Amino acid sequence: MTQNVSVDDETARQFLEGMLRIDIFEEETKERFGEGEIPGFVHLSGGHEGSHIGMGAAMGDDDWLAVGGARLIGQYIAKGVPLPDIMAELYGRVGGSNKGHGGQMHVSDIGRKLYGHAATIGSGQNPAVGLALAEEIQETDNVAVTTIGDGGTSRGSFHTALVFAAYWDLPVVFVIENNEWAISTPAESLSPDHLSDYGIPHKMATESIDGSDVEAVYHTVSEAIERARNGGGPTVIESRVARLVPHFEGDKETYRDTDEYERLKEEKDPIENYRERLLERDIVTETGIEDMIANIETEVKEAVEFARESPEPEPEAAYDHVYRTPLYGQGENQ
Template sequence: MAIDEETSRGFLREMLRIRAFEDEIKTRFQEGEIPGFVHLDYGHEGTHVGMSQAMRDDDWLAVGGARLVGQYVAKGVPLGEVMAELYGKRGGSNKGYGGQMHVSDVDRKLYGHAATIGSGQNPAVGLAFAEEMKGTDNVAVTTIGDGGTSRGSFHTALVFASYWDLPVVFVIENNQWAISTPSSALSPDNLSDYGIPHKMPNESIDGSDVERVYETVSEAIERARNGEGPSVVESRVARLGPHFEGDKQTYRDETEFEEERALKDPVENYRERLLADGVVTEEELDDMLEAIHEEVQEAVEFARDSPDPDPETAYENVYRTPLYGQGEGS
């Protein structure tokens, strides 16, 4: 698949945008502005940009795993809305209910993460089924980490997608670590092999190569769009940061970790590649980064200025109001 220079520059810009945004998230978290935990995408940017650029706006993305911010950004959620959600503010895409792990945006066909890891694949199958019933050719792409594939719900989703021959693409982001458990503890040599018993096309690729991801996911989406059913893609990446900010990673070999940071950084590798090929110049990169920096800072200001949720909203969107019988009998 030939990729023109304009598309290549777009890939680079989106990866730089995710990286700069997450650098700022990391700083804001360390400064105490962002509550809770954050799990950043370092090393996953090529996968997130490659797969999202293979999708149409009307295709669903059902996110999974822990490294999700890049997926939100790549699917088109404005940076300000993502940042406000991390701040727990009303200006967030979920009005502050979701936080970093649970951003959703139905209007942009982003189906948010459920409460447990590895549970987004059955909803993706349902979304694909709904699109098929409506007579569209829209596709559902769903992501999961290597650790999440150990859950039975993932395999149930494969069964139903195969049985109904649904337009779903399963993307397994294998970053080699399920928190602190190495993916080598899993039985298949290639996690894409999970598709074999269901007779699904399956492929394992270098997920740090944005163009390779784009090509592979594009082919899988095209098959699904043409009525040829689901596929499984294993995107192998390196987790270039801790599981969460604050994780000391005592379970990782420090030398191997530093080698991965030097060799498997999708952003830096693609930047150097496009510079060497003359696709971009240093001046163009400087202009690109300046514009991205301004956008990121605007997102921070939007989050800071967004109001906190009213306390009574804690009782909205629950099955029973009042939740614990407050005020009953008064």
């Protein structure tokens, strides 16, 4: 079935380019992790690229993003964090966005209003409510967008955030990226028909959409942000995606049905589907896409070079940033 393209050609090309950027960056990340260059563990975003780019494009530069779930790198890229900053952080280097103190699960960029991540899944939504409260008190029309996976919605803290956001009708957009798997636990075992239904008792606007369609995500999140900006309160969106990668690199995925997995890769790959859609409508050409890929590969290569060349932190830096010192009044009477 041929789907229409509902955005202008330039925006459509940017969407494709954005998704490719995530994919190429992450493929390289996987390689570098495999070679032992990246410490810790790595979760990749395969299948979520449309949800990330659609959401990022819907947000203004001054809107907060508090990321959640496990598919993080794509969200950092979607919020505009430069690739070298992200890659150097994955490497744990001084040039990373967080000077190596955070790593893959904690990239934050306050200047770009990327709050960062609560790596204890499901704890990022109440801070997002607080970010929205701060914007309201400062009388801006900025909003806070926060993501969570299907697994995280079982945490009480997620439901508390809905209570608090509804209590003051704060400008928060909750995006649930439902990829059907909390590591190996299927979301279909959860009771709601759609996870966005969790917003219903709080009288919030709710939407459940095909999150593998970048345009659907873009339009739905844009609408929710617009509503929040204009005092219409919070929205809960379920962005239904397929997880086309292991939970983390090294997960053998013994719990997944092979045929179903192959079917999802065939049908729910946001990049491949969108690529075909744009080609069919002559919005891009094969050559155009090849150029796009070549340019992104160069960007990613430069990001890796930056990370490799960025120094390891001095061990003493472990003691930095625990406290802002002096504490209030400290040392003034000496």
